[in-house]
Amino acid sequence: MKRESSKPVTKEMAAHIRYLIKEKGLYQHQAAALVGVNQGRISEVINERRHPDVPPAQGSFPF
Template sequence: MKRTPSPPITPEMAAHIRFLVQVKKLYQHQVAALLGLNQGRISEVMNGRHFPSVPPAQGTFPF
């Protein structure tokens, strides 16, 4: 079976990921399913590997 890589993470995506995990209290696997990403990508954002200085998005989630 061929693996499909997750799309690249943008600063906007990182902000929304942090919003969903920190503010909305979703689990990382839930955010991954919602965004169509690998759970490892969510973990990388939350652990500061990608865009560590980007704060959580404010307001509501765009979709």
Template sequence: MKSQRRAPSPKVTPTVAAKIKFLWNTTNMNQAQIAARLGALNQGRVCEVVNGRKFVDVPAAEGL
């Protein structure tokens, strides 16, 4: 029996990273909620942005 492969999480772009930072800084949403709000994102990708491992130089968006 062949194992099912899940589709990979979409790549996070600088624009999406800015939205993640905006939502994290201005709402009470947790990382999983932000991932769900922005579509098919993996919570792990949100974590990388929030904790400064990715897109360190990208500022938070001005608004959504």
């Protein structure tokens, strides 16, 4: 059985992920479900391995 890769995280997605985790207090698995990526991608964003220069988004969640 072949595993599917999670879709790439854009800078806009990274900003909203940081907003959901840092501002709204969601857990990584909750943010992953909302954004549509796996929890590993969320971890990469939070630990600044992906898009480290992007600050949390301001306002509502567009997806």
